[in-house]
Amino acid sequence: MAILGATGSIGLAAAEVCLQHADELEVVALSARSVSDRLIGLIGRLRPSALALTDSLDAGETVHALFPQLELQAGEGSLLWLAQREDVDLLLVAVVGIAGLQPTLAALKWGKTVALATKEALVAAGPLILKALEEGGGQLIPVDSEHSAIFQCLQGQEKHSLRRILLTASGGPFRGWTEDQLEKVTVEQALAHPTWRMGPKITVDSATLLNKGLEVIEAHYLFDLPPERIEIVIHPQSIVHSLVEFQDGALLAQLSLPDMRLPIQYALLYPRRLPSLVAPLDLTQIGRLDFHRPDLERFPALRLAYTALERGGAAPAVLSAADEVAVQLFLDRRIGFMEIIPLVEQVLAKYEQNTLPRASQLQSPFAAAGSLEAILAADHWAQQKAGEIAVLLKRSPIKG
Ligand code: NDP
Ligand code: MG
Helix, strand or coil, X not given: CEEECCCCHHHHHHHHHHXXXXXXXXXXEEEECCCCHHHHHHHHHHCCCEEEECCCCCCHHHHHHHCCCCEEEECCCHHHHHHHCCCCCEEEECCCHHHHHHHHXXXXXXXXXXXXXXXXXXXXXXXXXXHHHHHHCCEEEECCHHXXXXXXXXCCCCHHHEEEEEEEECCCCCCCCCHHHHHCCCHHHHCCCCCCCCCHHHHHHHHHCHHHHHHHHHHHHHHCCCHHHEEEEECCCCCEEEEEEECCCCEEEEECCCCXXXXXXXXXXXXXXXXXXXXXXCXXXXXXXXXXXXXXXXXXXXXXXXXXXXXXXXXXXXXXXXXXXXXXXXXXXXXXXXHHHHHHHHHHHHHHHXXXXXXXXXCCCCCCCCCHHHHHHHHXXXXXXXXXXXXXXXXXXXXX
16 A cells, blocks of 8 residues: 555554554555655655655655665655556555645546545545546545544445435534634644644644535535535534434444544455554543534634535635635734635635636636646636735734
């Protein structure tokens, strides 16, 4: 197998799973943006034969001196090189953002199994990914904990017996905060998620709740359900990872402590269940499980995601791309926490204003979203537009 995004939160958890099941999973390739001590440590433990560095080969010589046998490639195309290698049957995609799209498409077209953590790829190009899956005859297995839970609950069930799914959301660190408090949220506060330890982009997305919005779109494609049959339920303890409701009214859920090693292992060893490093769940210690309806007024990100899904075409790609930029601007302290979602909303509104008159222009972001080129054009347009709108805000850096 290959791990794309090996030095991230998912990548490192996956490496632990692979080391525990070394007789089942052989890691032959890794990717990271650049060389770090973390990466060197991983190469030492996993001993892959190939490494992709997406940013540059500058520090590649260090790696080469330490591991002379390692095949190296650099630049954006290097992820595709890994995805297409003959010695890779199983690809774990765990980079951040649209960078995960092309390797996912390539692996699926070659009939490989893709364990997908990078939800942005599915959000931006769901129909293209499903087409590649069908054409290549490979497998697509979700890693995101909610989607893994649903996927687990659906095993052995007939498709038409499914009535709807309930996606659980912790509600993030700011559940119950007032408007005033939300205005002053700092980067540090947004990065302190109450139940999960994750990379910075998804942690901020969880705080704005757009993560849950992206997950609704992800679920729509993975489980072939219309938006009205995907419901969000706030569940602060993050023990019930999602639920499935069947036609007879029965609900099935998957429960465990919040530990990504479980859904990662399930995806990598699917359909087998082997012992894992995840601590057993003692329900008597948890004591209670709470469920609430989400507050769409206070967290408009959910509504925005449903809107993008209903608009279809490249709207979800635009939503996701604008969010990538907005979150980075917040992490760079150039916009405030409460400006993230309005910025995304403005980009989506601009897209909608333009979408009708120019719908016939091929290669434009407003063309039908049926090709990779159209999706990448939409992504590029939305990233640029988000940057422009942010400049118009004429903000000086915000401290915090
Ligand atoms: P991290 O930020 O922790 O790690 C990202 C990894 O991808 C690192 O290896 C990083 O390399 C690499 N990377 C980042 N940006 C790029 C890029 N543009 N091109 C190529 N490589 C890149 O992220 P997470 O592990 O938290 O998340 C990864 C994906 O999984 C995201 O899409 C997220 O939404 C999804 N996910 C994560 C969950 C979690 O618990 N963390 C749960 C569910 C889904 P380097 O270290 O060199 O910077
Ligand atoms: Mg999730």
